Structures are given as C-alpha cells and as structure tokens.
Amino acid sequence: MAKVQKVAKIWLDGKFVPWDEANVHILTHTLHYGLGVFEGIRAYKTASGKTAVFRLKDHINRLFDSAKISLITIPYKQEEIIEASKELFRVNKLPEGYLRPIVFIGDGEMGLYAIDNPIRVALVAWPWGTYLGEEGVKNGIRAKVSSYTRLTVNTLMTKSKTCGNYINSILAKREALKGGYEEAIMLDHEGYISEASGENIFVAKQGVVATPSIGSSILKGITRDCVIRILEANKIPVREDRITRDSAYVADEIFLSGTAAEITPIRELDDRTIGAGKPGPITQMIQKTYFDIVRGKDKKHEDWLDYV
Ligand SMILES: Cc1ncc(COP(=O)(O)O)c(C=O)c1O
Structure with a gap:
C-alpha cells in the first residue's frame, strides 16, 4: 500500500502550516487512549478539469456527529471546516486526492475524564490511488x-x-x-x-x-x-x-x-x-x-x- 505523499501545507488549528511543522506533543490525549474522531474523503479531477470534493458536506456533517457521540465539541463551525478543506486543495495545488480531517484531544490532563483539554483539529490532503489496488x-x-x-x-x-x-x-x-x-x-x-x-x-x-x-x-x-x-x-x-x-x-x-x-x-x-x-x-x-x-x-x- 502506498505511503502518504508529502505536500506543502497542513491545516492545523485554524492555520496552514508547513507539512513538517504540523506536529503534536507526546502527551496528546488521543495518542494515549484513542478518543478522537476523523473522516476519510476523496476529491476527484472532474471531466471539466476542475477538482471536486465528493460529498464534502455529508462527510463534515458525519465528523460533527462523531464528535457529538464522543462528547467532543469541535471549536469551529461546519462551514469553516468545509471552506478550509477546499482551500487545502487549492493551497497544495492538488488536482485530486484523499482528505483526512481529524479532531483530537490535546495535552493537559492525562486522566480519562480530561474534559477541559484543548480540542484540536487538523486537515491533511495528499495524492492517493486505489485503496485495494x-x-x-x-x-x-x-x-x-x-x-x-x-x-x-x-x-x-x-x-x-x-x-x-x-x-x-x-x-x-x-x-x-x-x-x-x-x-x-x-x-x-x-x-x-x-x-x-x-x-x-x-x-x-x-x-x-x-x-x-x-x-x-x-x-x-x-x-x-x-x-x-x-x-x-x-x-x-x-x-x-x-x-x-x-x-x-x-x-x-x-x-x-x-x-x-x-x-x-x-x-x-x-x-x-x-x-x-x-x-x-x-x-x-x-x-x-x-x-x-x-x-x-x-x-x-x-x-x-x-x-x-
Ligand atoms: C468501518 C467502516 N465502514 C464503512 C466505511 C465506508 O464509509 P464511507 O462510504 O462513508 O467512506 C468506512 C470508511 O469510512 C469505515 O471505516
């Protein structure tokens, strides 16, 4: 299976940052216990030559539903995540690819409750072929x-x-x-x-x-x-x-x-x-x-x- 192909920028907590600078602390809560939510989305180059993200609103809606189920409040509006997702393809000049939004619990408290830890959001996109070949x-x-x-x-x-x-x-x-x-x-x-x-x-x-x-x-x-x-x-x-x-x-x-x-x-x-x-x-x-x-x-x- 193909490795993730590096592109220029990642959207992290509201800002576009260089790929290599999108790092997190080792005490990031989600890294230890797995409570975070994500999406998997594809964008395709369409017949007209323009790039279109497929069912983006439905995916972002499900991301917010996943967060609600998991008692996580995403500190952005759905529209902001949708706009940032599209901007990510433009910024990276990606004609098509896979988009991975992830919402995760940052560092702070290490216990399981950790309800006041920061909620962090990243959007990453990269070129990706067929998953099962x-x-x-x-x-x-x-x-x-x-x-x-x-x-x-x-x-x-x-x-x-x-x-x-x-x-x-x-x-x-x-x-x-x-x-x-x-x-x-x-x-x-x-x-x-x-x-x-x-x-x-x-x-x-x-x-x-x-x-x-x-x-x-x-x-x-x-x-x-x-x-x-x-x-x-x-x-x-x-x-x-x-x-x-x-x-x-x-x-x-x-x-x-x-x-x-x-x-x-x-x-x-x-x-x-x-x-x-x-x-x-x-x-x-x-x-x-x-x-x-x-x-x-x-x-x-x-x-x-x-x-x-
Ligand atoms: C467990 C599981 N089932 C089904 C699907 C298919 O969902 P979708 O068609 O929304 O990608 C996915 C992929 O997200 C999945 O992870």
Missing part, C-alpha cells in the same frame, strides 16, 4: 471472514468514526492480509455479516441486493448511501437485511463500498468463488455509475460535488 477494483478481491467480531453497538459507538474503533479493523485487516487475502469481512456479535474493515458490504442474489441495516453495528457509509440511491434509480430491489455467512457464499455478486475502496468487487469469500468469479452486472453498473458521478460525468448528482 487497480486490479482489485477491476477484477475483484479475495476476502476472508475475520476471527475478530465487529464492535457491538454498546461497546464502542459504531456510528462514530472514532480513532480507537479502528483497532478492531486493524486486527482484522492484518489477520486477513497475513493469511494471503486482501480484505477482512467482519461478523457482528450474533454472527451476521456486518461490514469489512473499512467498507460496507452488498450481497446480490437473483437480482435482489441486500446490505446490513443502519440499526446494526455498521458505520453509516456515505458511499453505501450512493449505492442504495443508484440501485433505486435503476429499479434494482435493495433491502436492508441480516446476511448470514453461508448466504454470502452462494450469492451471485458481492461488492464493498467506501470512500477509500470506492466500489470493489469480491470474487472469492473464504475460498468459495462468488458467482462467476468476476464482477457481475450489478457490480459493474454500480462501479460505472459511481465513477461517472464522482468525476462529474453524470449530471444527476452534481449536488454531491463541491468544487474547490
């Missing part, structure tokens, strides 16, 4: 059901993109990759399919698409929402449902959705070939429509593009 997006990946259970809804808050939640994802991801697979599929505490380490999941069988419900332990993915809307617009039945591991084995198609992974087909799950072992027609349609939308070729969803 060009080959994976084109031909599908091999995934493995993880031995790690997905967080439950009342242990860590699954609707928040909390830094510490990702320990669960990292353990699953490392296990999958060390086992020779490309992604981990996580089951919830009752044994139903939840999501991948950083993506939501869709399973298609006989023309009907199922995905785990918002009421389960998943993150409410913004790409997931795009997929549901594309399916509905194309009159493909889609339902939120519980999905068992064995029903996924015999699905016609499985694909993942996420800002980083975009739309990535799964061609093999637990060594069972899924469908024909290559991206099926629904997956291909979703991929094409999604990429047309993010690149501004599909005018129906211009409202999802925030030109910088």
Whole structure:
C-alpha cells in the first residue's frame, strides 16, 4: 500500500502550516487512549478539469456527529471546516486526492475524564490511488471472514468514526492480509455479516441486493448511501437485511463500498468463488455509475460535488 505523499501545507488549528511543522506533543490525549474522531474523503479531477470534493458536506456533517457521540465539541463551525478543506486543495495545488480531517484531544490532563483539554483539529490532503489496488477494483478481491467480531453497538459507538474503533479493523485487516487475502469481512456479535474493515458490504442474489441495516453495528457509509440511491434509480430491489455467512457464499455478486475502496468487487469469500468469479452486472453498473458521478460525468448528482 502506498505511503502518504508529502505536500506543502497542513491545516492545523485554524492555520496552514508547513507539512513538517504540523506536529503534536507526546502527551496528546488521543495518542494515549484513542478518543478522537476523523473522516476519510476523496476529491476527484472532474471531466471539466476542475477538482471536486465528493460529498464534502455529508462527510463534515458525519465528523460533527462523531464528535457529538464522543462528547467532543469541535471549536469551529461546519462551514469553516468545509471552506478550509477546499482551500487545502487549492493551497497544495492538488488536482485530486484523499482528505483526512481529524479532531483530537490535546495535552493537559492525562486522566480519562480530561474534559477541559484543548480540542484540536487538523486537515491533511495528499495524492492517493486505489485503496485495494487497480486490479482489485477491476477484477475483484479475495476476502476472508475475520476471527475478530465487529464492535457491538454498546461497546464502542459504531456510528462514530472514532480513532480507537479502528483497532478492531486493524486486527482484522492484518489477520486477513497475513493469511494471503486482501480484505477482512467482519461478523457482528450474533454472527451476521456486518461490514469489512473499512467498507460496507452488498450481497446480490437473483437480482435482489441486500446490505446490513443502519440499526446494526455498521458505520453509516456515505458511499453505501450512493449505492442504495443508484440501485433505486435503476429499479434494482435493495433491502436492508441480516446476511448470514453461508448466504454470502452462494450469492451471485458481492461488492464493498467506501470512500477509500470506492466500489470493489469480491470474487472469492473464504475460498468459495462468488458467482462467476468476476464482477457481475450489478457490480459493474454500480462501479460505472459511481465513477461517472464522482468525476462529474453524470449530471444527476452534481449536488454531491463541491468544487474547490
Ligand atoms: C468501518 C467502516 N465502514 C464503512 C466505511 C465506508 O464509509 P464511507 O462510504 O462513508 O467512506 C468506512 C470508511 O469510512 C469505515 O471505516
């Protein structure tokens, strides 16, 4: 996986600072206990040549929701973070890339309560290719059901993109990759399919698409929402449902959705070939429509593009 590529400036606590000067103290509270919240956002160079951040407002809205869930008050307005995010692409002359906003608890008190420690915010952007590889997006990946259970809804808050939640994802991801697979599929505490380490999941069988419900332990993915809307617009039945591991084995198609992974087909799950072992027609349609939308070729969803 590609290393982060350095650019000129990072936005830290309201100011653009040189990349190498965006440093924090070792006693930064979030570094010790993992309570911080973040987002993952992509900007694409559109057909017109202009850069557009995809669903920026929805991502920043989710960042504020994550903070609220975590009892963190962000010391900026949503509009200020949105403007600074766009400015970051302009300042760094980045035609496209990944944007990582992070809200973290600074140093001060070291105990767990630490309610008066400063709340700090950074926005970082850099060029970033496909997360699960060009080959994976084109031909599908091999995934493995993880031995790690997905967080439950009342242990860590699954609707928040909390830094510490990702320990669960990292353990699953490392296990999958060390086992020779490309992604981990996580089951919830009752044994139903939840999501991948950083993506939501869709399973298609006989023309009907199922995905785990918002009421389960998943993150409410913004790409997931795009997929549901594309399916509905194309009159493909889609339902939120519980999905068992064995029903996924015999699905016609499985694909993942996420800002980083975009739309990535799964061609093999637990060594069972899924469908024909290559991206099926629904997956291909979703991929094409999604990429047309993010690149501004599909005018129906211009409202999802925030030109910088
Ligand atoms: C655990 C998890 N599930 C799902 C997703 C997909 O969410 P989105 O489509 O908003 O990127 C992500 C990525 O943010 C994630 O980390």
